Amino acid sequence: MIKRSLLALSLTVAALAGGVSAEEKPLRIGYVFAMANAPALIADKEGFYREEGLNVDLKALGDGPVIQQALAAGELDVAYVGTPPVYQWFSRGLQSRILAKVNYGQAAVIVDAKSPINSLEALKGKKLAGVKKGSGMDVLLRGYVLKEKAGLNPDKDLDIIDMPPGNMNAALERGIVDAAFSWEPFVSQSLLRGSSRVLLDVNKALPNYPWYVVIALPKTLQERPDDVVKLLRAHRKAIAFLNENPDESNRIIAEVFKLEAVQGVDGKTITPEAIVAQARTRLGWSANLEASDIQFIQRLMNYSYDLGFIDKTLKTEQIVDTSYLEKASR
Missing domain, CATH: 3.40.190.10 (Periplasmic binding protein-like II)
Known part of the structure; x- marks a missing residue:
């Protein structure tokens, strides 16, 4: 009886320790506060992170440079950010990897x-x-x-x-x-x-040109590979929700971004949801990084080098890693 009690106690302590550890180490996700990054907030609001057993700390930030600074300071593990800041900071030593696409157009x-x-x-x-x-x-x-x-x-x-x-x-x-x-x-x-x-x-x-992407630090990929795969599964679910439930997702987007109604030329009021619907004629969401997407990322890197924004030529092979997205698709 004593042995059984001790065993139960040890299992309880182990479980509590595991729970505390999970609570102490949420996956810290930053995203540029832009409509195109809707998959991040949809995954949170619809519970897709929780479905994957993922504890996250989701933060909306102003722009790509702010997010890169937070990554460099060790304040984030993963980010939803535009492609150019990723390779620009990569050229300076912050060697994040692009794991998946978030959107196209905008x-x-x-x-x-x-x-x-x-x-x-x-x-x-x-x-x-x-x-x-x-x-x-x-x-x-x-x-x-x-x-x-x-x-x-x-x-x-x-x-x-x-x-x-x-x-x-x-x-x-x-x-x-x-x-x-x-x-x-x-x-x-x-x-x-x-x-x-x-x-x-x-x-x-440039039909379906990629813009925002999901990125992670090498440290995150090394120490938390399973959580990265869970994140990308939630990311896929969020994109499926956006594409399969346009009316509901438009309502969520309008609410989160606090869009206000506008008055049309005919004097009629145009609802926030209608603004989102109009926006979706110029942007959409997809997680897959197609060959054409990777070619466009290379094109952006070439522009940046030619414009003098980076001082070295880079290749997509150095920055893009689709292996985690492939695991999330299984």
């Missing part, structure tokens, strides 16, 4: 609804609202939209004005800028108000 160049500008080439000599030089979206703007697509020198042929995306629509409406390189839901908010039109939908020019 960006567009918009101009005032009554603007005479009808081509990208006509942006020469104009003012364009963009984001911080060297950031992920800036790489796409300078490398692809302006240099490759429009044949313009981004440093000489026009004036790129750095501003938060939330301010771009107002700047466009007030004539402070002639165009804006923005993303969702800001593009849809402006279009549905009737105050702008699309000059370039990047997702039409």
Whole structure:
């Protein structure tokens, strides 16, 4: 009887110890607070992390550089972030690995609804609202939209004005800028108000181009490989939910991002859910990293090198690791 009691006590202590350990070490996930990263919040709100037996600490952060700094400081284990910050920090020594895709599409160049500008080439000599030089979206703007697509020198042929995306629509409406390189839901908010039109939908020019990705530190991959696979299973479930339940997921997205209704040109109120539905015409979600996605990541790295944002050439083989996603698919 004493032996049995001691055995029961030891098992209880072991179980409690295991429980404490799990509580003390949640998988710390950071994500850029953007609509395209909806799979992270859907996985949390719909309980997909819990279904996989994963204890997570999910944090919404402002942008890619902030997330990379948190990773470098050891404050995060995994992140949902744009591709350019990943390889830019990789070139400086923070050797995270890209494990899966999060979304495709999201960006567009918009101009005032009554603007005479009808081509990208006509942006020469104009003012364009963009984001911080060297950031992920800036790489796409300078490398692809302006240099490759429009044949313009981004440093000489026009004036790129750095501003938060939330301010771009107002700047466009007030004539402070002639165009804006923005993303969702800001593009849809402006279009549905009737105050702008699309000059370039990047997702039409580059169908299904990847943007946000799931990344992890080598330390996380080494010490917690099973948790990484669980995370990617939850990630897949979240994407399936987004694609299979558009109305419900649109409601969740509108609520989390605190979208407000807008008034259309006909005076009718356009609901937050309708804004998300409009945004989904320019972006979507998928976990798989296809060969075309990896080729596009290489293209972004080449843009960054040519623009002087990284000082060495990189290959996708150094950064992309799909083995964990493959395990999560079994």
